[in-house]
Amino acid sequence: MAGIRAVRVHAFGDAKSLSLDQVSAPSPASLAPDDVLVRVHAAGVNPLDVKMRSGAYQTMFPHTLPFIPGWDVSGVVEAVGTNARLWRPHDAVYGRPDFKRDGAYADYVAVKETELARKPESVSHVHAASVPLAALTAWQALFDLARLEAGQRVLVHAAAGGVGLYAVQLAKWKGAYVIGTASANNRSLLHALGVDEVIDYNAAPFETKIHDIDVVFNLVSGGAEIGTRSLSVLKQNGVLVSAVNDPAEEAAKQEKKGVMVRVKPNGAQLNEITKLVDAGMLKPFVSKVLPLEKATEAHEALDSRHTRGKIILRVAEPR
Numbered sequence: 205m206a207g208i209r210a211v212r213v214h215a216f217g218d219a220k221s222l223s224l225d226q227v228s229a230p231s232p233a234s235l236a237p238d239d240v241l242v243r244v245h246a247a248g249v250n251p252l253d254v255k256m257r258s259g260a261y262q263t264m265f266p267h268t269l270p271f272i273p274g275w276d277v278s279g280v281v282e283a284v285g286t287n288a289r290l291w292r293p294h295d296a297v298y299g300r301p302d303f304k305r306d307g308a309y310a311d312y313v314a315v316k317e318t319e320l321a322r323k324p325e326s327v328s329h330v331h332a333a334s335v336p337l338a339a340l341t342a343w344q345a346l347f348d349l350a351r352l353e354a355g356q357r358v359l360v361h362a363a364a365g366g367v368g369l370y371a372v373q374l375a376k377w378k379g380a381y382v383i384g385t386a387s388a389n390n391r392s393l394l395h396a397l398g399v400d401e402v403i404d405y406n407a408a409p410f411e412t413k414i415h416d417i418d419v420v421f422n423l424v425s426g427g428a429e430i431g432t433r434s435l436s437v438l439k440q441n442g443v444l445v446s447a448v449n450d451p452a453e454e455a456a457k458q459e460k461k462g463v464m465v466r467v468k469p470n471g472a473q474l475n476e477i478t479k480l481v482d483a484g485m486l487k488p489f490v491s492k493v494l495p496l497e498k499a500t501e502a503h504e505a506l507d508s509r510h511t512r513g514k515i516i517l518r519v520a521e522p523r
């Protein structure tokens with residue numbers, strides 16, 4: 205393999221600190237024994253990438269400059285490490301690579317084999333790349349932490365965002381009554397996905413509209429205060445799960461339960477999610493597809509904090 209393309213962060217800062225470089229191709233011989241080398245077809249763009257680029261997450265996930273962001277990938281296996289058993293060359297896979305390693309804004313990425321799952325056959329790589337990080341976050345928050353059950357009432361804040369659109373669909377699949385907060389222009393999309401009630405957070409404070417909620421899932425970037433306000437709508441034994449802060453202390457003050465989700469790679473859960481996508485129960489929603497060289501534009505869009513669904517970088521896929 206000659207040199208490959210990679211978008212790298214050379215200095216912590218704004219979206220302009222991303223640049224498209226030629227780097228040496230990863231050699232199959234240099235793979236860790238349980239790694240798989242993936243030819244990247246599409247890479248998902250997440251708020252996490254923006255935080256890593258800015259340097260805000262250096263304590264949690266330290267990276268040496270320059271590094272390659274992008275922790276959502278869909279692609280095809282090119283080579284496998286000496287101990288890798290799950291995949292073979294030409295398998296179509298997707299996954300959420302380790303946040304501490306280089307990511308998928310590149311022609312190739314090395315990923316631990318257990319962090320990958322079979323790519324859903326019914327959707328393109330572009331749509332598949334929108335799934336792993338966001339759907340796993342929703343799965344782990346709603347099912348592992350909140351233990352959401354059929355018939356329960358769940359409130360999802362930022363329901364129209366990358367994670368939110370998966371969260372509302374997974375909650376409906378589980379049989380819950382689903383309420384989402386979003387601005388008015390996202391109302392019809394959310395109803396079309398089966399959301400029972402949509403609250404326009406610009407029109408009235410959500411806590412004046414609802415009560416007796418079993419589970420609140422807070423996905424508003426910088427929205428710790430929204431989590432605190434949500435405690436008042438929870439039932440006494442309800443739970444607040446937050447993706448944006450640790451709400452345990454605030455919740456305890458009101459004798460409620462609060463917990464932060466910290467998404468983990470999980471190939472087994474992702475395989476379950478693949479089945480739901482292929483069964484048409486979970487629909488990926490991609491609002492914008494950009495070529496790899498436009499990663500800066502993708503990050504600038506995410507900086508607005510009002511994108512709908514996911515933005516994807518097309519790396520190799522022709523369509």
Ligand SMILES: NC(=O)c1ccc[n+]([C@@H]2O[C@H](COP(=O)([O-])OP(=O)(O)OC[C@H]3O[C@@H](n4cnc5c(N)ncnc54)[C@H](OP(=O)(O)O)[C@@H]3O)[C@@H](O)[C@H]2O)c1
Nearest residue numbers: 251341362364365366367386387425447465466467510511
């Ligand atoms: N801890 C973890 O493991 C984990 C995992 C994944 C994500 N996260 C974090 O979770 C957050 C959400 O991620 P994401 O990918 O879903 O983000 P995203 O796609 O960027 O979220 C954008 C959405 O937020 C909505 N929004 C903005 N302000 C709102 C408000 N006040 N009330 C309700 N909705 C509002 C917007 O809807 P409108 O345009 O309708 O306003 C938009 O659809 C990010 O901070 C991310 O870093 C954490």
